[in-house]
Structure formats: structure tokens, C-alpha cells
Amino acid sequence: MAARSIWNGTLTFGTVAIPIKLFSATENRSISFKEVRESDGSRISHKRVGAESGEEIAYSEIDKGYDTGNGVLVLTKEEIAAADGPRPKVVEIEMFVKGAEIDPVFYDKAYHVGANKGGEHAYRVLLTALEKSGRVGIGRFVLRSREQLIALRPIQGALGLQTMRFADELVAPDEFELPEMKKRPGEKEVTMAGKLVEMLEGEWKPEEHHDTYRDAVMELIEAKADGKTVKAATEKASTGDDLMAALEASLEAVREADGQGAAKPKDASTPKRAPTKKPTGPTKPRSKTKEEGA
Amino acid sequence: MPPRSMWTGSLSFGLVNVPVQVVGATRDHDVRFHMVHRAEEGGTAERVQMQRVAEDGNEVPWSKIGKGWELEDGRMLVLSQKDLDSAAPEKTRTIDIEQFVALSSIDPIMFDHPYWLLPAGEGEGAVRAYTLLLEVMKNAGQVGIGRIVLRNKEQLVALREQDGLLSLTTMKFAEDIRDPQDTGAIPGGEKNEPSAAEVKDAVALIEEMTDDWRPDSFEDRHRQRLLGLIEQKRKQGTIDLPEPEPEPKPQKAPADLMAALEESLAKARGNKKPRTKAREKSEA
Numbered sequence: 001m002a003a004r005s006i007w008n009g010t011l012t013f014g015t016v017a018i019p020i021k022l023f024s025a026t027e028n029r030s031i032s033f034k035e036v037r038e039s040d041g042s043r044i045s046h047k048r049v050g051a052e053s054g055e056e057i058a059y060s061e062i063d064k065g066y067d068t069g070n071g072v073l074v075l076t077k078e079e080i081a082a083a084d085g086p087r088p089k090v091v092e093i094e095m096f097v098k099g100a101e102i103d104p105v106f107y108d109k110a111y112h113v114g115a116n117k118g119g120e121h122a123y124r125v126l127l128t129a130l131e132k133s134g135r136v137g138i139g140r141f142v143l144r145s146r147e148q149l150i151a152l153r154p155i156q157g158a159l160g161l162q163t164m165r166f167a168d169e170l171v172a173p174d175e176f177e178l179p180e181m182k183k184r185p186g187e188k189e190v191t192m193a194g195k196l197v198e199m200l201e202g203e204w205k206p207e208e209h210h211d212t213y214r215d216a217v218m219e220l221i222e223a224k225a226d227g228k229t230v231k232a233a234t235e236k237a238s239t240g241d242d243l244m245a246a247l248e249a250s251l252e253a254v255r256e257a258d259g260q261g262a263a264k265p266k267d268a269s270t271p272k273r274a275p276t277k278k279p280t281g282p283t284k285p286r287s288k289t290k291e292e293g294a
Numbered sequence: 295m296p297p298r299s300m301w302t303g304s305l306s307f308g309l310v311n312v313p314v315q316v317v318g319a320t321r322d323h324d325v326r327f328h329m330v331h332r333a334e335e336g337g338t339a340e341r342v343q344m345q346r347v348a349e350d351g352n353e354v355p356w357s358k359i360g361k362g363w364e365l366e367d368g369r370m371l372v373l374s375q376k377d378l379d380s381a382a383p384e385k386t387r388t389i390d391i392e393q394f395v396a397l398s399s400i401d402p403i404m405f406d407h408p409y410w411l412l413p414a415g416e417g418e419g420a421v422r423a424y425t426l427l428l429e430v431m432k433n434a435g436q437v438g439i440g441r442i443v444l445r446n447k448e449q450l451v452a453l454r455e456q457d458g459l460l461s462l463t464t465m466k467f468a469e470d471i472r473d474p475q476d477t478g479a480i481p482g483g484e485k486n487e488p489s490a491a492e493v494k495d496a497v498a499l500i501e502e503m504t505d506d507w508r509p510d511s512f513e514d515r516h517r518q519r520l521l522g523l524i525e526q527k528r529k530q531g532t533i534d535l536p537e538p539e540p541e542p543k544p545q546k547a548p549a550d551l552m553a554a555l556e557e558s559l560a561k562a563r564g565n566k567k568p569r570t571k572a573r574e575k576s577e578a
Contacts, residue, residue: 016548026403037360051343114477162402178413202394
């Protein structure tokens, strides 16, 4: 069955219009709990009440208050809706940029773009042209009454649309007061650490990483349901001042692990020694047991 | 003011442990409203609060709220924060870098929320280890892949050097990304196959419309409009509501795509005359 679209409209670039629909590209599969009273598990519901009167207030009687600094300015929901963008059903691509120029930190929520009736051919032309040129379209559109800056780019062989963060939403490094970091690490340390990075180099295989926390929480739920108790967390000691010793020991450990194949559980994510690209064997599931060894 | 630290622990890279703290790398400038109860003529609007109420009607303070999980037999299992913390014991205070990969091999769709990773504490050893990792990551041009438990959830994270600091970005799991083909709306088939001429024109148009990526040049217009409305209401006491616009008709795809592409291209090139008339697709 085809998925349900969350938005229908038109994508425009130049004078070309393509009827499209949008689908959420991600799903949140983390375990979600219900709010309950801790003492007896009674389900919690939310009630809107007047701060002074304590009386319940119907949603239709609720306005929005804006704190002006000296008092509260009240706006109705209709008045706030006047801030919605002008062309509600269009994704307008205003310009294109080289994809490599955009740091991934700007990308936010992702959607898959599908073609609506009549748009199939133009969709394919645009997709192919984007793939070929390595460009990303930048535009704006209104989703759920909020105008968004968006990027249009090929994702997994289809057109994808991603909302973008605005530059002023990113915290710049110079805003932090940091301890003096001028003292450069010794050359020998850099060389050794570099070697360690090389040994841990591998190919990015997203399907090898699983949400083990979700599994762990499920196990916890099962254990608790059976009336078992759960153990508390432990901490790892931080490295002392002897950086060189730690680096040497790490290199040794990785070499050993490599020598013995998969014998050591520490490196379950299959780091390879050779940085050259060679086909790797069949993907093996990430081993779940990790030793506290380090 | 820079964001506050939300996590302190150590970054472990081989057997080297670097004390670090995690701080948010984003801030929102959203215009914030709170709920008020519409006042009668001349009255003052009363502030409205959300109240958490149990099934027996009693209010429950936030500190007495637990996490409930409904078992198959209908019982409600209650978990506390302490219970949940124990689900990933050895990871709550450590980020283990498991692997290094090329940044370009990760599609940005995998990235979720960005954070900065700063050295924790003033100890010389700690700062030195941080600087070392920073330098090595920069040299290698690689991204470290590891895990962290943030806000109660184990996250896959990518670490890299960015503007002279280490950054940490939470990542999605592959199983959380939908396959676009599952939408049933990705056009395929020979019928929709683009011709070489169409692609050439589309690429030319894209190139003509290409500019540098200047993130500073984009402003949050929704926010500006909201602030404008607030200003209007403050000064005039009312807001001129716009005439409700009719639901726009969905635009149709151009019947002659080549013609539309060439027209756009001509426009993009500064309203010069179209260089050619629309050509037959068969030319390809």
C-alpha cells in the first residue's frame, strides 16, 4: 500500500511547475512511555486551567499571550495565522548551490518527494539534472503554517526535501570560553594517534548500527515485569597525564585485535587495517556484548 | 550567552580517555507565546496552565510522574529514571569512538542534532588530549563514529573537527530512514525517462541559477512576520487580517517541458531572447 502523504502542492523552478507530494523520510521508533503517577501507575491527562481561578478552560477560549517586557499582549489564533507565508501550496526553488558547500549541520528534517499526477516526467528530469550537476536547490515553503527554508536534493535515488536551520540558529565556537589550547601536542603523539585513527578506519555502513538501547530498554521492561531488580551504572576512569602510554597501549590493543580476527569484542564494528577500498565480507551484526576492559 | 553543558563524561579513543562536555550547537529564536484565557470585554486575560491530572482527578506534580508501559495483560508497569539509566550502564558517561569513516560517505539525512564537544576541566592533561584528538581528526579528514547516552537515549554519534573544535552530531539509525520507493510515488518506467536534451537544458538552467551558499543571507521570515504582527497590535491595538486567499489551484506540469526549460533558461540568462525554439524531444 502506498504511504500517506503529508503535503500536496507544486514544486517550481524557473517557469517549470511539478505537482508533488511529500512524505516523512524518517520514523521515530524509540520506545515511548505513557505519563503515569509514579505511586500507582494511574494514567495522566492534561488539563488547561486558569492560573488563578483553577477552572478548566476550553481550547476555543484560549488566546496567545506575548510577553512584551511590560505586560502581556494578547493575540488570537487568527491573528497569529496572518504570519503564515504567502503562497501556501508551492515549494519555490529560488536558487541552486553546490551541494558540497553546505555543511551538513544546516540540514534538519527530511522528507521524500513523490510526483503527483502529471508531474512524473518533469520530476525525473529534475532528479537526473540534480544528480548530474551535484547541485542542491534552495527554496522556501510553508509547512504546518510555518515558512521553512529548504534544500532539494537527491536522496536514495529519489528527490528529497530537507528543512534547513537558519545561520543564526547555530552556536558559533567563539561564543565559548575555553581553556588555553595553544600548546600543540607533540609530533610523536600526533603520529601515533594518527596511526590509531588509520587502524580504526572503515567504511560507513549505516545498516551495521542498531539501536541497542531500544533493545536494552525492552529487556529492562521484561525484567521488571518479572519482578527482577536492575543494577546501577558505573563510570570509567579518565586517562592520567601519560598520553603516550595510553596511545601505545591502544595501538597494541588494536593490532592484537586485528591479528586475531574477531576474537576481541572491543572492536566489534570491524575496523580494517588497510585504508584501501576493498570489498568487505558479508556484513555481520554488531556484537552486543562490550567489555568494560579499557 | 553560550548554551550550558548538558553532559559531562569522557571521550574514549582506543585507550585514551579525554574528559569532555557536550553543549548544544543550536538555539532557537522562536517567538514564544503562552496560553491565556480570552477575557470578557474590558477584563484582563488570565494566564492558562497545563495541569497533569490522574484518573481520580487529583493533580500530580511533575516530580511524581513516572514512565508507564502497558503490559499485554493490561497491567501498567512504572519505570523510574533510575531504572532507565541502568539500561545502558557502561555507556552513560563515556563516548567510545568505534570507527573512523570519510565524512563524504555519510548522507546528511543520517545526521540528527548537532552539539559541540568541549574539553572539560582545566587540567593540562585533559586539554592536551583534546587538542591531540582535534589535530588528528583534522589531519585525517575523518569522522569518528561512536555512541553516547544523551537524555536517556543511546545515540549513534559522529564526531569531527569543525571550525577549531570537536563537534558531535547525533545520527539516525538506518532502520529509522524510510525507503523512498515505499511511498509508491517515485516515478519510474521508460515513459518518464528524461531525454538527453531535457537533462542538458535542465542542467544548464540549474547552473545558470547557481550561486554561492551564503547561509547568512537567509532570514527566518516567519519570525519576522510574527514580530511585525506583534508590533502592529502593540501600536494599533488591532491587526489588519489579510483577506483569506482562495485555496490556490494546483499548478499543472508544463505540456512542453523543453519549451518551459528553455524559457526559464533564457530568463535566467538575463531575459535574453530564447536561443532556440523548443525542439522535438526526438532530437536526443
